[in-house]
Amino acid sequence: MVFRSLLDLYRLRRNQWLKLSELEKIQLRKLRRIIKHAYENVPYYRKLFDLAGIRPEDIKTARDLTKIPITTRLQLQQLPPEEIVAKGVDLNNCKKITTAGSSGIPLVVFLSDKDSNFYDMVWARASLANGKRLWDSTAYLKFHFPPKFCFERLGIWKKEIISVLDNPEKQIETLRRVRPDVIRGNAFGLVNLAKIIKQKGVGGMNPRLVFSMGSVLDHQSRELIESAFGAEVFDFYGTTEVGCIAWECSEKRGFHINIDTVVVELIKKARVAGPGEMGKIICTGLHSFTMPFIRYDTGDVGIANHEKCPCGRELPLLESIKGRADDFFISANGTLYSPSVIVNQIKLISGISQFRIIQRSLKDITAQVVPGKDFSQHTSKKIKETIGNIMGKDPSIEVEVLGVIPLDPSGKIRSLISKVKKEF
Numbered sequence: 001m002v003f004r005s006l007l008d009l010y011r012l013r014r015n016q017w018l019k020l021s022e023l024e025k026i027q028l029r030k031l032r033r034i035i036k037h038a039y040e041n042v043p044y045y046r047k048l049f050d051l052a053g054i055r056p057e058d059i060k061t062a063r064d065l066t067k068i069p070i071t072t073r074l075q076l077q078q079l080p081p082e083e084i085v086a087k088g089v090d091l092n093n094c095k096k097i098t099t100a101g102s103s104g105i106p107l108v109v110f111l112s113d114k115d116s117n118f119y120d121m122v123w124a125r126a127s128l129a130n131g132k133r134l135w136d137s138t139a140y141l142k143f144h145f146p147p148k149f150c151f152e153r154l155g156i157w158k159k160e161i162i163s164v165l166d167n168p169e170k171q172i173e174t175l176r177r178v179r180p181d182v183i184r185g186n187a188f189g190l191v192n193l194a195k196i197i198k199q200k201g202v203g204g205m206n207p208r209l210v211f212s213m214g215s216v217l218d219h220q221s222r223e224l225i226e227s228a229f230g231a232e233v234f235d236f237y238g239t240t241e242v243g244c245i246a247w248e249c250s251e252k253r254g255f256h257i258n259i260d261t262v263v264v265e266l267i268k269k270a271r272v273a274g275p276g277e278m279g280k281i282i283c284t285g286l287h288s289f290t291m292p293f294i295r296y297d298t299g300d301v302g303i304a305n306h307e308k309c310p311c312g313r314e315l316p317l318l319e320s321i322k323g324r325a326d327d328f329f330i331s332a333n334g335t336l337y338s339p340s341v342i343v344n345q346i347k348l349i350s351g352i353s354q355f356r357i358i359q360r361s362l363k364d365i366t367a368q369v370v371p372g373k374d375f376s377q378h379t380s381k382k383i384k385e386t387i388g389n390i391m392g393k394d395p396s397i398e399v400e401v402l403g404v405i406p407l408d409p410s411g412k413i414r415s416l417i418s419k420v421k422k423e424f
């Protein structure tokens, strides 16, 4: 198993320097293989393809994927495992990972050791490209405890798991005791820790690198984390379903898409989004053999970047990831507002310890706020004004003062929640 993973890692690391045309050849070969596998072995995809009148051999290029209907998390959530897991798989021998379902009911993803070890190597490629070394220890700030990494038996890439449910003081104490070379966690958890580290002037952790993932990392949060931990931050984007999708290199010109392990489409109103346009991120996992994900709607929104990265890698770039489609606010005239536009403005208001803004309808927005030390009536007024300046005069804005905002099932607090249906 370890030998297999080392071979996978060697090939992945070699792939990152291939020409785009060579990468596309690898992608197409793997795409045809997974499409054939899903059609022959997974009842859900057999029915989906048959209903759409598609045969696996109709997928001759990655562009042909648009012939296959998109599958959402909700559709898969409602089906029993035997419909969505490949025939002949013994579920007792699979890793069963419940993904952070911020949309509601979480999705259970089944992964064989082979699939899971491969995706570990895809994450490892991104980490190694950004300075992680073989003997580095990593502290993972996680909600769920990940399965053991196959290299750990050899003493390589030791890891310490720190639960995001622990209070921040306990998390900091563990980090000071373990002194990891790398800290890896979602942006939300890292920002929370960084704030306390800065407030209390805590030192003694000295990580060399911080890897952020799991939520959008805005410029302000990146600076805060870098200054609190004294280490460079790299942002990664991925899901349990298809592994690491895209990652920043040291040039930070966007996110290199792992096109040798996943097909990423950016779709806007049922067509491919153009340069600079926001599109829904639709993924096909090329190594998800246990539970295939073909044209799977990640629920996230991103923008493509057609420039070449100066690092020399020809893995194409995603310019940015704008957050969950569900979290975008929409005005009565149909204008969409990316969560970061609103969140970054609210963050500038003093007197707020935590907040969550909920768009309940086109006419009704509630800002839930946990007061900070400078909170006053003026803070509430400023919140209303700020949201009004962005969203216009139509919605009525209420400020609700709370003692605490509970974490979502994903272990984060979504700063923006929209209950209004919208089309991307």
Ligand SMILES: [Zn+2]
Binding pocket: 249, 250, 251, 252, 256, 309, 310, 311, 312, 313
């Ligand atoms: Zn690059």
